[in-house]
Amino acid sequence: MPGRRADPELEAATALALELFAPLGALSVRRMFGGAGVYVHGVMFVLLANSEIYLKADAVTVPAFEGAGSGPFVWTGPDGRSVSMSYWRLPDSALDDADEALRWGRLGVEAALRNRKPARPDTAGRSGSRVARQRRQPQ
Numbered sequence: 797m798p799g800r801r802a803d804p805e806l807e808a809a810t811a812l813a814l815e816l817f818a819p820l821g822a823l824s825v826r827r828m829f830g831g832a833g834v835y836v837h838g839v840m841f842v843l844l845a846n847s848e849i850y851l852k853a854d855a856v857t858v859p860a861f862e863g864a865g866s867g868p869f870v871w872t873g874p875d876g877r878s879v880s881m882s883y884w885r886l887p888d889s890a891l892d893d894a895d896e897a898l899r900w901g902r903l904g905v906e907a908a909l910r911n912r913k914p915a916r917p918d919t920a921g922r923s924g925s926r927v928a929r930q931r932r933q934p935q
Contacts (some may be wrong), residue, residue, distance in 0.1 A: 805847035806832060813842050813849050816890075816897040820905060839908035841901070843883040844868055850883035851904030854911055858884065860903065882911070 813834050814823055821836045834842035842848040850869045853861055859866075864887040868880045890897040 801828075805931075806830075806844060809844045809847050809849060810834075813844060816849075816894060817842065817901040818900055819898055836905060837909065839905070839912055841904040841908040843881070845869060845871075849886040851886055851900055852908040852911070853882055853884040853904070854907040855884075856910070857907050858901045861885075861887070864889070882907075 806926060807822070810825055810832055817834065817836070824835045826833050826835065826840075831843060831845035833840040834844065839852075841852045843852075848869075851861075853868070855908050861884040866885045869883040869885070870878050870880050873879050886897065886900055892899050
């Protein structure tokens with residue numbers, strides 16, 4: 797991409813995530829904040845940061861991640877406080893076992909779908925399409 801420096805570690809993590817989770821469906825990657833997110837079915841289920849693969853987790857799946865010895869993604873905010881996010885590191889054992897990685901990936905997708913935020917009402921109908929404009933016009 798023009799203007800972006802190549803990050804070999806991020807590129808390697810991205811390639812690995814795409815390979816491991818390809819059976820889940822059409823994947824897309826969006827770069828952000830020095831890392832990237834991997835999406836499927838309209839939800840982000842993978843966070844790529846610090847050359848690690850993190851999967852979306854919630855109250856249902858966190859115990860499984862804890863049991864596998866995994867930990868959450870933590871970043872330091874501008875005020876110096878540590879902030880833990882709802883993405884947990886893919887267990888090391890899954891890095892060499894495609895079937896195990898896929899099981900963890902499915903857990904990540906399920907957590908992302910359970911926690912999908914509804915579309916904000918203030919953005920509905922903002923499309924520039926003729927159909928959207930017609931909906932906004934009083935009859």
